[in-house]
Amino acid sequence: MTQTGAYNDKVMDHFRNPRNVGELEHPDGVGTAGNPVCGDIMEISIQVEDDVIKDVRFRTFGCGAAIATSSMTTEMVKGKTIDEALAVSNKAVAEALGGLPPIKMHCSVLAEEALRSAIDDYRRRNGKS
Amino acid sequence: MKRIYLDHAATTPTAPEVAQAMLPYLSGVYGNASSLHSFGLEARTAVEEARARIASFMGAKPEEIVFTSGGTESDNFIIKGFALSRRNKGNHIITSSIEHHAVLETCKFLQGQGFSVTYLPVDENGLVNPDDVKKAITAETILISVMHGNNEIGTIEPIAEIGAVAREHGVAFHSDAVQTFGHIPIDVNDLQVDFLSVSAHKLYGPKGIGLTYVRNGMKIIPLLHGGDQERRRRASTLNIPGIVGFGRAVELAGSDMRAELSRQSVLRDRLASGLLSAVEDSRLNGHPIRRLPNNVNISFAFVEGEGLLLNLDMEGIAVSTGSACTSSSLEPSHVLAAIGLPVELAHGSLRFSLGRDTTQQDIERVLQVMPGIVYRLRAMSPLARKGATA
Ligand code: FES
Numbered sequence: 001m002t003q004t005g006a007y008n009d010k011v012m013d014h015f016r017n018p019r020n021v022g023e024l025e026h027p028d029g030v031g032t033a034g035n036p037v038c039g040d041i042m043e044i045s046i047q048v049e050d051d052v053i054k055d056v057r058f059r060t061f062g063c064g065a066a067i068a069t070s071s072m073t074t075e076m077v078k079g080k081t082i083d084e085a086l087a088v089s090n091k092a093v094a095e096a097l098g099g100l101p102p103i104k105m106h107c108s109v110l111a112e113e114a115l116r117s118a119i120d121d122y123r124r125r126n127g128k129s
Numbered sequence: 130m131k132r133i134y135l136d137h138a139a140t141t142p143t144a145p146e147v148a149q150a151m152l153p154y155l156s157g158v159y160g161n162a163s164s165l166h167s168f169g170l171e172a173r174t175a176v177e178e179a180r181a182r183i184a185s186f187m188g189a190k191p192e193e194i195v196f197t198s199g200g201t202e203s204d205n206f207i208i209k210g211f212a213l214s215r216r217n218k219g220n221h222i223i224t225s226s227i228e229h230h231a232v233l234e235t236c237k238f239l240q241g242q243g244f245s246v247t248y249l250p251v252d253e254n255g256l257v258n259p260d261d262v263k264k265a266i267t268a269e270t271i272l273i274s275v276m277h278g279n280n281e282i283g284t285i286e287p288i289a290e291i292g293a294v295a296r297e298h299g300v301a302f303h304s305d306a307v308q309t310f311g312h313i314p315i316d317v318n319d320l321q322v323d324f325l326s327v328s329a330h331k332l333y334g335p336k337g338i339g340l341t342y343v344r345n346g347m348k349i350i351p352l353l354h355g356g357d358q359e360r361r362r363r364a365s366t367l368n369i370p371g372i373v374g375f376g377r378a379v380e381l382a383g384s385d386m387r388a389e390l391s392r393q394s395v396l397r398d399r400l401a402s403g404l405l406s407a408v409e410d411s412r413l414n415g416h417p418i419r420r421l422p423n424n425v426n427i428s429f430a431f432v433e434g435e436g437l438l439l440n441l442d443m444e445g446i447a448v449s450t451g452s453a454c455t456s457s458s459l460e461p462s463h464v465l466a467a468i469g470l471p472v473e474l475a476h477g478s479l480r481f482s483l484g485r486d487t488t489q490q491d492i493e494r495v496l497q498v499m500p501g502i503v504y505r506l507r508a509m510s511p512l513a514r515k516g517a518t519a
Pocket of ligand 1: 039040063104
């Protein structure tokens with residue numbers, strides 16, 4: 001499954017040119033998630049204004065699918081309200097990427113969990129939870 | 130863009146001479162080697178020529194060679210077949226923790242059948258200590274199986290020393306020589322082995338053919354029952370084109386093995402030292418000297434192997450993370466775990482395996498693109514140390 005051929009063009013595009021890579025300088029929330037299956041790690045930081053995710057950055061130590069789903073997740077939640085962002089599931093991200101090889105579905109959970117943890121952090125900082 | 134294949138440990142390209150030699154046996158010469166008529170005789174002659182050539186290449190007798198479908202079958206055949214034939218003599222097998230899955234899974238299967246197995250540890254370079262083998266032997270021990278050259282990290286095991294220990298204790302000794310046969314000199318008497326497993330496609334031969342060396346006098350129960358082929362050690366119509374191609378591949382190895390051994394070793398060392406100096410926080414896995422002439426295994430800290438592999442593939446460079454057989458598994462390599470590599474480092478490991486077609490320019494090209502790829506991935510890694518990502 002580690003052959004380029006295992007990933008479609010859309011996944012490869014996000015792997016090659018990942019969107020929103022890095023760290024925000026003044027984040028309103030930061031979250032990390034570790035993948036218990038493979039030990040890979042992802043980190044997301046968000047900037048929130050009026051309940052809307054204004055900006056988002058990620059860093060990932062993981063496989064091609066992990067990087068591509070991280071990238072796609074940041075694209076999908078940018079500009080969304082917190083509640084809308086929480087409704088973005090790992091399945092929706094995988095679908096938006098045109099599908100993942102079955103053995104790589106677990107990788108997409110990483111981004112969903114990192115995002116949730118960043119939102120929890122934001123809520124904690126703002127006394128909303 | 131010229132594509133660069135650095136995955137020869139997974140499989141080698143079939144040599145044109147090998148394909149050429151096989152052609153007549155895919156069409157004109159189609160007899161069954163077991164038939165008594167002239168069609169059968171033609172096929173039989175070709176098989177026996179190949180058998181004699183391959184046997185003499187390893188210092189064996191022709192009747193000690195049993196053709197199989199490849200390395201996995203050979204490992205299964207010997208370990209299961211010998212364990213079953215000695216069942217009433219003892220139930221203990223000794224192997225190492227860095228064997229190929231064809232050995233490890235077979236041993237696990239036998240554990241389920243009432244055998245007990247000792248998996249010996251290795252040191253940080255991947256070496257099995259012959260003293261550990263000696264200490265593990267009990268009155269119940271019937272078989273020792275230690276690979277010749279490791280497919281992932283390239284370490285060459287002290288087979289002759291382990292063979293001597295096995296002899297001294299009257300225990301049979303098997304070695305999986307899939308990565309070494311045709312690449313470094315092998316003599317079954319110098320190595321003091323009773324069984325060897327070999328696969329043709331790792332030495333520019335066809336896929337689907339391999340062999341087992343079975344020392345005269347060693348009784349073994351077949352995996353396949355049926356006809357009388359291979360002196361009743363493996364039933365099945367012989368794969369004539371495969372055997373002929375295998376024979377030709379061994380002939381080619383006989384003519385260039387020593388030259389290739391030194392040529393590839395130089396390229397190997399250039400690649401390894403070039404990568405280690407061009408990329409900070411990288412390390413070579415496996416023994417620095419006792420290693421396969423074509424193997425470089427490097428861990429790049431803070432990044433994950435698949436990302437490296439995909440980036441190299443985009444540059445037309447084919448390498449592998451861990452061993453090819455396990456690249457769909459998510460578990461870090463059992464070999465890298467056995468040499469004590471932390472999980473994150475094991476995750477960022479690549480195996481480059483060189484071959485006859487590898488040139489100096491190929492190596493320079495890898496050295497040119499690799500640092501950029503690593504640093505690009507480090508820039509997006511949460512594990513990277515600040516300042517290490519420049
Ligand atoms: S294999 Fe670990 S995230 Fe994909």
